[in-house]
Amino acid sequence: MDPVSWTWFLPEAFLLGAALLVFLLDVLGVEKLEAFGAVAVGATALSLLAVVADLGFTPLSFLSTLPPSVVDSGGGATSLYAFSSLGLVFQGVFLSSALLVSLASLSRPSHEKGAAVFYGLLLMATLGMMLVAVSADLIFLLLAIEVTGIATYLMVGYTRKDARGLEAAMKFYIIGALSTALSFFGASLLFGAFGSTNLLVLSQGLGGISNHSLALVGYAFLIVGLGFKVTLVPFHAWAVDVYDGAPTDVSAFLAGGTKKMGVFAFFLVFIGPLSILTVRAVNCTGTVCIAPYDFRPTVELTLGLLAIVTMTLGNVLALLQKEMKRMLAYSSISQAGYMMIGIAIGTAPALAGATLQILAHVFMKAGAFLVVAGVSALGVGPLIAQYRGLGQRRPYLGVAFALMLLSLAGIPLTVGFVSKFILFSAAVQASTVAGQSFFFWLAVAGLLNSALSVFYYARVLKVMYMESPDASVPLDGPAGDPTGGLGYGRSAAILLAVVAIVALGVYPQPVFSAIQAAATHFVASGA
């Protein structure tokens, strides 16, 4: 391993610097939202390019900050961090969602109060997520999650005027604090069982294990604590109220960004190079020797059941929602269920499929929330029924929203189809291995749920295209504005999302093969 260099953390440093700059500008009396926004967009774009360069995208190699020998080499027994290519992919995912949201928020009112708080916190939250992606130690991981957590609690209530936003922030904070406590308690139990919180130490059972049950209880606490972030049922209830009550751009960031951080934490703890699931060798500490114990079947079964419950419940509850944001919130919960399929299976193809699903979800779900934010800025109400005739009155916006919904439903030629296809076929493939026929039912549950979900997405399309517009709703935006009241930043963000959805749906191979390689590394160095 090369000697540690601070340049390895340049992408993270950009974000930290930008966050501090935003707060500094605020203190210096700058009030223009565009100034803060420009800093945030610049920093996230720059770090995104650096991360893509680190992933081995040669045209950008001059921006690369990591020596290739560091990536995928694993961490040491005392490391706090380790770079994996899958972690870099996730950094790309986090930065993409931050970039989309900060770009779209440029179109918020120019002198909005709290713009500096919003952008500063957005950058801090992204920084926390970036650190999650390079964790090699349970405590480091949980602290990084907390950095993001605290920033996002504040973001939900940053306007300080909106009672619903404040209420949502309070709920988010209380439940978040509870789950953090559970996570740390789980980590302390694992420390008790293994004598370390370093993931490598845990994964190799170096410290020996004195009590399987103690470790199992630790895992259970960890699953619950992380499940809160991923919105697994029954730890999901906060998500609907928060996504609904938060400013919609923040909802986009929560659904598109921070939720994925939880998924990656699951990857790290339960699958990756540092997976703690298998205690491989017979270890003797003192006079007590213990046989190897495989926790994997138990955890796989639990995560698989949670996946099924989560996607089914999310979809069923989405069916009857009358409000657009709540419908999207429930659909986001069900999407978490699909991602959990990949974690439960844990093979390289399944991980690759789940990762593509996560990348897709940034563009389709965050994109959808950004559209909703734009539409409500025009003066359209929160109900689905109030989107009447959007497709006819705003053809471009309508097509963009329709593509996002179709992608969420998994219709071919959108990325949502490709990722589900890969994920479910990986499940079927894994089920051909003896003793894992259970995975087949995960694929079946996923397929049935996809079919069910088409129902509520199609209902929105029907409202948008088949019902005539409500003349009283100012769908057209102010006259003379070429973006029709959306603003350039938001239009650009929506366009980016749509381009990504279609490009990855029509020709997924280049991006997918990078993800596939990363996932294979991740699993191979773990087994």
Place this chain on the structure above:
Amino acid sequence: MGAFDSLFQWAFLVPLFPLLGLVIVGFFGDRMKKAEFGGWVAVAFSGMAMVLGVLIAVGEALTPGRYTDVSYAWLTLPGTQSVFSNGFSLVMGTLVDPISALMLIVVNVVGFLVMLYSIEYMHHDKGLPRYYAELSLFLVAMNGLILSDNLLEFFLFWELVGVCSYFLIGFYYEKPSAASAAKEAFLVTRVGDVLFLLGIFIYFATYATSGGGAGWAASGFKFTTGSTPFLGSLVGSASSPTLTIAGLMMLAGAAGKSAQFPLDVWLPDAMEGPTTVSALIHAATMVAAGVYLLAVVSLFLGFTADDRLAIVAVGGFTTIWAASMAVVNTDIKRVVAYSTISQLGYMVLAVGAGFAMVGLYHLFTHAFFKALLFLAAGAVIHAVGTQDLLKMGGLGKSMRITSIAFLIGALSLSGFPGFAGFWSKDDVLASVYSQVGAHPLYWPFLLCALATVFLTAYYIFRAWFLAFSGDHPRDPTLPHGHDAPWAMRLPLLVLSVLAAVAGLFAFLPSFSSLLPGANVPPVYGSTDLVLTAVSAGLGLGGIGVAYVMWGNGRVFQLPSGSPLQGARTVLLRRYYMKDAYDWIGLHGVYRLARAADFVDQFVIDGSIRGIERAFSSLSNGMRRLQTGVVSDYAAYVVTGLVGVLLFFLFVAPWIFRTMGGG
């Protein structure tokens, strides 16, 4: 030949040009001030496709045996030990090889000429942008099909061809007969398509799981690697019953698209579309897709001996089956349509006998003389406003150019020595004759094909005499026909030349490298010369009989008491095949559909409504859990924690114990 190497890389532009034409005409055609302008745009793009296609073909002819494959993986997935052990790819690519180069000429030259001809022919039609958009889409699909480098891509474009034919046959969709002909074409070919897809699955399952073919799935089910079939020695060596079934499925697919017995009923009805469409789809290109499929399968996947016998039987029987129906028909377009089915039978026959190249040689010449016949027939219909041969007559005087064009097409079709059809048809017969030792059943089908030579010459000259010879039209109310303007004449002229001489191309050494393999160009041994003499004699005899019965304005009337009247009725009713299908449809399928509808309405819909109601009430019930009270939410988290703990410590161990260790 470095220059051509880079040219072959750009083969994907051939389908892309008409696609651009489609986009421009389709999206902006309605806004153009003059409707023809959109037509010219489409013509220009198909012209570019033709130039590039012909250039590629020339390059291929000058560098014999070159296979250039350019492909992009759409998606690559890993496999498992038991299935697709080397992984699995979905690939889009272009393969330029001798036979696809040959097809590029056929499709794009005929396509361009038909488009040019249509400018005038469809002049008065209000749906012009739609017409050109659909025609362009058809060229996209056809070019994509012939350039496909793997089976799945081939199937994709195959289906697109089917959709296009549905659009174009039903172009006059306000006319009930056109709408139903379009549906008929779509449904009948669909029978073949479904079986074709099944065949693809069988090939995948058979080859991709066996040791030698493991790389096949990883490659994306490519046809070739370099210049050899991808499956290498597996092709043709295996003779398992499964492969025979797969081959029969391919035959079924081809029979649907190429209108072979018993899936031939749709093609005569497809004449409901504009005549130009008939020329493009139902003479030169779409129906060629089936024969091309058979050729591709026989070259790259291999047919078993039993498959070949079945193919020979279908092809041989179809020649005489269709020709006999043409003998009595009095609709000028339908006569030509039956001749298409019959001629396709020759091509299928040749592929079945093991001479795919000979089949494609006949496909090549046939494309030109058949497009010529259709366009000439179209010119006649355009001029006199009827398709009924009995009303025409004496048109040779007023429509001299059209008359000569039709005559050249007829001579070529009937195999008059020296014309294009002569060489290729002769080659088919000689090839089949060389294989009669393979199985005693080859003989009867060869005799069918020989008898068809006589019938073909008879019916096509009957049509020519009825339309063009004599002094005046038999129906005096017919408008006075005259030759068409240059945009219609030019294609007739070019096609006339090609219909006369295209057969000779095979004797050019460089051109014949597009048809590598035995028997192209025709070789004339002593027995073959006898066969040639016999078939030429049969053809001349057919022309002679037609002259005696129909020449110079004569109209042959079958005596009313003749026992042949019954046969005539059977032929006019098309052997009651359509009636049989209708009967099956009404009494079998319709009743089945009624039963299915009952099940659908009461059992399936009922249970779906039940499920919907169940989910809705479930949704309603669970919605109450979303209280908005934060302590409730915390309670859920804790309940969940307890659940997970119980599951971990008690339920999961119990499950693994009862399942025997999991």
